[in-house]
Amino acid sequence: xxxxxxxxxxxxxxxxxxxxxxxxxxxxxxxxxxxxxxxxxxxxxxxxxxxxxxxxxxxxxxxxxxxxxxxxxxxxxxxxxxxxxxxxxxxxxxxxxxxxxxxxxxxxxxxxxxxxxxxxxxxxxxxxxxxxxxxxxxxxxxxxxxxxxxxxxxxxxxxxxxxxxxxxxxxxxxxxxxxxxxxxxxxxxxxxxxxxxxxxxxxxxxxxxxxxxxxxxxxxxxxxxxxxxxxxxxxxxxxxxxxxxxxxxxxxxxxxxxxxxxxxxxxxxxxx
Numbered sequence: 336x337x338x339x340x341x342x343x344x345x346x347x348x349x350x351x352x353x354x355x356x357x358x359x360x361x362x363x364x365x366x367x368x369x370x371x372x373x374x375x376x377x378x379x380x381x382x383x384x385x386x387x388x389x390x391x392x393x394x395x396x397x398x399x400x401x402x403x404x405x406x407x408x409x410x411x412x413x414x415x416x417x418x419x420x421x422x423x424x425x426x427x428x429x430x431x432x433x434x435x436x437x438x439x440x441x442x443x444x445x446x447x448x449x450x451x452x453x454x455x456x457x458x459x460x461x462x463x464x465x466x467x468x469x470x471x472x473x474x475x476x477x478x479x480x481x482x483x484x485x486x487x488x489x490x491x492x493x494x495x496x497x498x499x500x501x502x503x504x505x506x507x508x509x510x511x512x513x514x515x516x517x518x519x520x521x522x523x524x525x526x527x528x529x530x531x532x533x534x535x536x537x538x539x540x541x542x543x544x545x546x547x548x549x550x551x552x553x554x555x556x557x558x559x560x561x562x563x564x565x566x567x568x569x570x571x572x573x574x575x576x577x578x579x580x581x582x583x584x585x586x587x588x589x590x591x592x593x594x595x596x597x598x599x600x601x602x603x604x605x606x607x
Contacts, residue, residue, distance in 0.1 A: 391501075457469050
């Protein structure tokens, strides 16, 4: 940013520079920096400071943001830290830092679970008519998982490059899960659905509610409908009694009406 001759160098600079390698097993925090510089030799200047955080970073992932404030950019859908008014003395340079967790990795347990699931499916399809297709598809799944694991364990990959690689790996992981679903479908064609134990351990199982939760919801709905029906019934009974009470009351003008001899009913008003 620049304001009245004040140069501000904004950079997503990581600890030790952009070429510092990181070991996937260590997951050390990452530090982002912004540098504010006042080139004037005579006048102090006031400037705003802002650091945009990667989209994967949430407030809970921020370890230290110093005296900067955390805000959310609704237009860009990301969090940022900032300070509106920073006063710089003549020729002064200030460095602002924000430390965040390293969230740019897929847990090793997730990769291992997917790999193991693919191997189980391939083994169960070895003696089926889908053997060749299963081995080919399963082989590509295992190979892609190995590539992801290798990249995450590579200490020569710079941190900024790993952020981009992580995003690509998420897309690859989605296609891997789709291919695993195809393997499961082949298994169902070959010899019926997978055994219950396998379904329970499948990393592809959805987050659907359990049977107990489902029955509890049904039970609550039945109770609610019963209460609603009871309320309707009692309301109807009260209204019915009210209508019956009106019908049993004596007439307000018992003497009015046609006379017994069949003559015309008397009329009010003066005689002519």
